[in-house]
Amino acid sequence: MVTLTTALISWDRVAYLNRWASQDGCGAVVTFVGVVRADRHEHRAVQALFYEAYREMAEPLIRQLVDEAAARWSLNGVQIQHRLGLVEAGQISVLVVVSAQHRAQAYAASQFLIERIKDDVPIWKREQYDDGTSQWAACTPELLDVADPLGAEHAHV
């Protein structure tokens, strides 16, 4: 099951999905919880992240990754939830729950899924700082220079 949601992913939900995953002859559940980190950049701190997705592509692509993982490691079940919209520091941004008969399969599939989600799935985040500015999170500084030539101060206008 793959869900992109603007609703809060609560710790109760994490517990519920872990319980769900631990049924049907499974011997190992590996859960990855991604949390918004309150990074500091010089004079400002990340207060929240704003996530956007190209949904028509993102959801099918994650499902395709799940199918690939399930075939490769013979998994019992997979649940993936990813937040969209505004996610405050400390809140859960992504959740990957994998159940398998043995831990080696569950660990491997869990890492495969989160790495491929981060590398390939069309989801982007904008960092919102405590001084009211914001900036796209970019992999390379060169890209940021081209994308935001006026710098984050522009956001004040």
Next chain:
Amino acid sequence: MLRDAAGAEECWVALRLGARGTDVKTVLASRYPRLHGLLDYARLAVNCSYQPWDAPLRDGDELALIPPVSGG
């Protein structure tokens, strides 16, 4: 990111038969000068599936330019 730079979320591009992804890149770079430079970092998706930039295009294809992703 590209949307912000171009000031447009989507657009129509008319191409000759046999056009490839790279031709779209050329059209967009001239139509939206601020995309110049950014497009070098983008990946091409055709009908919601990643394709190489030299992939041949067909009439009615929906293209997306995907800047480096940052989910998770």
